[in-house]
Amino acid sequence: xxxxxxxxxxxxxxxxxxxxxxxxxxxxxxxxxxxxxxxxxxxxxxxxxxxxxxxxxxxxxxxxxxxxxxxxxxxxxxxxxxxxxxxxxxxxxxxxxxxxxxxxxxxxxxxxxxxxxxxxxxxxxxxxxxxxxxxxxxxxxxxxxxxxxxxxxxxxxxxxxxxxxxxxxxxxxxxxxxxxxxxxxxxxxxxxxxxxxxxx
Amino acid sequence: xxxxxxxxxxxxxxxxxxxxxxxxxxxxxxxxxxxxxxxxxxxxxxxxxxxxxxxxxxxxxxxxxxxxxxxxxxxxxxxxxxxxxxxxxxxxxxxxxxxxxxxxxxxxxxxxxxxxxxxxxxxxxxxxxxxxxxxxxxxxxxxxxxxxxxxxxxxxxxxxxxxxxxxxxxxxxxxxxxxxxxxxxxxxxxxxxxxxxxxxxxxxxxxxxxxxxxxxxxxxxxxxxxxxxxxxxxxxxxxxxxxxxxxxxxxxxxxxxxxxxxxxxxxxxxxxxxxxxxxxxxxxxxxxxxxxxxxxxxxxxxxxxxxxxxxxxxxxxxxxxxxxxxxxxxxxxxxxxxxxxxxxxxxxxxxxxxxxxxxxxxxxxxxxxxxxxxxxxxxxxxxxxxxxxxxxxxxxxxxxxxxxxxxxxxxxxxxxxxxxxxxxxxxxxxxxxxxxxxxxxxxxxxxxxxxxxxxxxxxxxxxxxxxxxxxxxxxxxxxxxxxxxxxxxxxxxxxxxxxxxxxxxxxxxxxxxxxxxxxxxxxxxxxxxx
Numbered sequence: 001x002x003x004x005x006x007x008x009x010x011x012x013x014x015x016x017x018x019x020x021x022x023x024x025x026x027x028x029x030x031x032x033x034x035x036x037x038x039x040x041x042x043x044x045x046x047x048x049x050x051x052x053x054x055x056x057x058x059x060x061x062x063x064x065x066x067x068x069x070x071x072x073x074x075x076x077x078x079x080x081x082x083x084x085x086x087x088x089x090x091x092x093x094x095x096x097x098x099x100x101x102x103x104x105x106x107x108x109x110x111x112x113x114x115x116x117x118x119x120x121x122x123x124x125x126x127x128x129x130x131x132x133x134x135x136x137x138x139x140x141x142x143x144x145x146x147x148x149x150x151x152x153x154x155x156x157x158x159x160x161x162x163x164x165x166x167x168x169x170x171x172x173x174x175x176x177x178x179x180x181x182x183x184x185x186x187x188x189x190x191x192x193x194x195x196x197x198x199x200x
Numbered sequence: 201x202x203x204x205x206x207x208x209x210x211x212x213x214x215x216x217x218x219x220x221x222x223x224x225x226x227x228x229x230x231x232x233x234x235x236x237x238x239x240x241x242x243x244x245x246x247x248x249x250x251x252x253x254x255x256x257x258x259x260x261x262x263x264x265x266x267x268x269x270x271x272x273x274x275x276x277x278x279x280x281x282x283x284x285x286x287x288x289x290x291x292x293x294x295x296x297x298x299x300x301x302x303x304x305x306x307x308x309x310x311x312x313x314x315x316x317x318x319x320x321x322x323x324x325x326x327x328x329x330x331x332x333x334x335x336x337x338x339x340x341x342x343x344x345x346x347x348x349x350x351x352x353x354x355x356x357x358x359x360x361x362x363x364x365x366x367x368x369x370x371x372x373x374x375x376x377x378x379x380x381x382x383x384x385x386x387x388x389x390x391x392x393x394x395x396x397x398x399x400x401x402x403x404x405x406x407x408x409x410x411x412x413x414x415x416x417x418x419x420x421x422x423x424x425x426x427x428x429x430x431x432x433x434x435x436x437x438x439x440x441x442x443x444x445x446x447x448x449x450x451x452x453x454x455x456x457x458x459x460x461x462x463x464x465x466x467x468x469x470x471x472x473x474x475x476x477x478x479x480x481x482x483x484x485x486x487x488x489x490x491x492x493x494x495x496x497x498x499x500x501x502x503x504x505x506x507x508x509x510x511x512x513x514x515x516x517x518x519x520x521x522x523x524x525x526x527x528x529x530x531x532x533x534x535x536x537x538x539x540x541x542x543x544x545x546x547x548x549x550x551x552x553x554x555x556x557x558x559x560x561x562x563x564x565x566x567x568x569x570x571x572x573x574x575x576x577x578x579x580x581x582x583x584x585x586x587x588x589x590x591x592x593x594x595x596x597x598x599x600x601x602x603x604x605x606x607x608x609x610x611x612x613x614x615x616x617x618x619x620x621x622x623x624x625x626x627x628x629x630x631x632x633x634x635x636x637x638x639x640x641x642x643x644x645x646x647x648x649x650x651x652x653x654x655x656x657x658x659x660x661x662x663x664x665x666x667x668x669x670x671x672x673x674x675x676x677x678x679x680x681x682x683x684x685x686x687x688x689x690x691x692x693x694x695x696x697x698x699x700x701x702x703x704x705x706x707x708x709x710x711x712x713x714x715x716x717x718x719x720x721x722x723x724x725x726x727x728x729x730x
Contacts, residue, residue, distance in 0.1 A: 028553055028722065031551075031553055031720070032553075032618045032680060032722075033672065033680070034620055034672070034717075034718065036672070036673075036674040036675060039622075039675065039678055039717075042622075043622050043715050044715075045696075045713070045715055046692075046696040046698075046715060046716075047699075050649075050650060071649055071653075073650065073652075073653040073654075074653060075649055075652055075653055077649065077699065110657050111656060111657070112656055113654060113655060113656050115657070148652065148657060149652075149657060151699075151700075160700070167697075167699050167700070168697070168699055168700035170699050170700075173649065173652070175653065
């Protein structure tokens with residue numbers, strides 16, 4: 001008789017522990033699950049939330065529209081804006097070449113936290129050439145600063161420029177000095193102004 | 201009474217003298233300006249000789265005189281004269297300036313600035329006064345201690361001085377028998393001698409025994425002039441191997457490179473040398489008492505960062521976990537400062553839920569060791585604070601082993617997350633299967649752009665151990681993604697792909713665009729603290 005009572009207590013205890021665990025699990029779930037009505041139908045993209053989008057229209061040549069996405073930490077992602085002439089060509093972009101005569105930009109390797117061995121470029125320095133419908137278009141830096149990274153995936157997959165030039169098809173990442181950024185900032189267009197200009 | 205003391209002193213001196221090579225050597229050293237305790241050290245004397253305040257240079261002198269006359273067969277009465285007896289070798293004591301030992305610069309003479317007026321009457325500071333001052337400080341600061349240990353820091357110039365004396369002795373006595381026996385390794389260091397001198401007296405004043413791993417006293421000694429002289433003399437010695445110079449362009453002329461040599465070496469030395477503040481008892485006592493707590497805290501708010509986040513003097517975020525926990529611990533332990541160490545961290549907008557993340561709080565100069573009840577008090581204060589930002593549990597006092605455990609865990613353990621994900625098309629059953637079927641998925645992450653400004657650009661291989669999609673009722677494009685990953689994985693970038701720099705990403709796997717709205721940490725698998 002006593003034994004079974006003990007068993008009962010044990011069982012009860014273990015049940016209680018399981019219940020407690022389940023309760024904790026339930027609490028957790030309620031914290032995790034959002035309220036449906038708070039969720040927007042289309043949330044802002046990662047780029048929209050983390051970067052401020054600037055545009056350079058007709059940069060050095062008509063039709064050469066480029067974007068500069070600036071992160072809160074100062075880094076700038078450079079790429080082709082949707083209205084760039086190269087993207088309008090028949091067949092789209094077929095090749096991307098980072099070898100722009102002086103050096104192959106895809107060869108550089110930046111190391112270390114301070115990124116001391118990064119090359120410094122002016123805003124009109126050439127980054128790469130994109131080939132579309134037989135014509136070569138030069139893509140430039142737009143911002144003066146150190147070149148941290150080029151998107152070497154474009155070499156093997158130039159089609160990224162046609163599918164998502166504003167995301168996976170970015171050209172390069174540049175780190176401008178705060179003073180240099182302030183100088184160039186005013187010559188760039190905000191997202192709103194760019195859309196107005198191009199009638200989008 | 202005086203004669204009893206002097207009798208004791210005499211006995212101690214007799215025992216000590218057994219270690220001496222010969223009285224004239226000791227005479228010689230005294231005349232050069234070495235203090236008695238340094239002499240004891242050099243000849244490997246142990247024991248009570250250090251604690252005896254009465255042994256001044258003059259007392260030692262007189263004792264040796266007496267010994268000499270004893271040796272010569274002349275009988276003299278056995279009283280050791282007190283410090284007022286002057287003899288030709290020690291006449292310089294009565295003048296200021298040269299009264300300090302030429303090796304230890306007074307460290308073992310326990311003289312300090314305040315005594316300068318009293319120099320002539322009691323040249324060697326009494327050990328008792330010295331330790332009384334230390335005990336006073338402990339009492340004033342209200343420290344509760346159950347033991348102590350002494351750490352001593354002395355300027356390098358003392359080592360140089362000792363070497364000079366050895367070289368002097370070597371030159372003078374190298375042919376003598378006893379010198380070859382008394383190898384330098386027999387000698388006791390200044391630090392040990394100091395400890396021998398003040399240990400017993402300190403024990404008496406504080407009422408506790410000395411022992412390792414307890415309350416630590418740090419005595420910082422420094423001598424500005426001597427250290428400066430040492431530095432400049434080392435700098436002038438171009439053969440000194442310590443100089444490290446940057447490789448300059450070959451265009452530099454010889455003169456320039458020499459100059460830069462010296463400049464670099466000076467700076468190098470300056471940074472190497474010990475603290476150069478004039479030796480004063482008061483400001484030099486430096487305690488370091490560390491306690492450790494280990495708790496897994498849960499961070500409930502998305503407005504609270506782990507540590508204080510200040511940009512341009514402006515605080516970002518409303519509060520920090522570090523401050524909430526640290527300040528409460530500090531209050532109870534009555535310490536000066538706290539340091540917060542955690543096994544990893546997350547962004548300010550990520551909540552730490554579930555079992556919580558283990559961390560350590562280090563309270564420096566704590567005057568009070570909290571009991572179990574006090575620890576519980578801290579937990580309650582944190583958990584019941586107004587804003588309910590942070591919850592902690594399982595708080596306890598630990599030792600430094602916990603530190604190692606935590607650091608190991610940080611790099612090795614897996615972490616579990618729940619992310620609110622949106623995709624650009626409707627979710628299908630196939631997607632659920634696709635995701636949950638991938639076990640130990642290898643991904644390559646380039647340093648995310650959001651941290652690229654302060655971290656090295658690298659490609660890091662990470663493993664996603666498992667993933668599970670949980671549908672959200674009422675939405676076909678939003679879902680909860682549960683995943684368990686290797687430590688150090690950037691979850692946000694894994695979801696949205698970071699412009700293709702993390703591959704594969706959720707978007708790539710599902711063949712559409714994916715965005716992350718919310719991230720919560722649900723488990724950090726470090727249970728050994730329970």
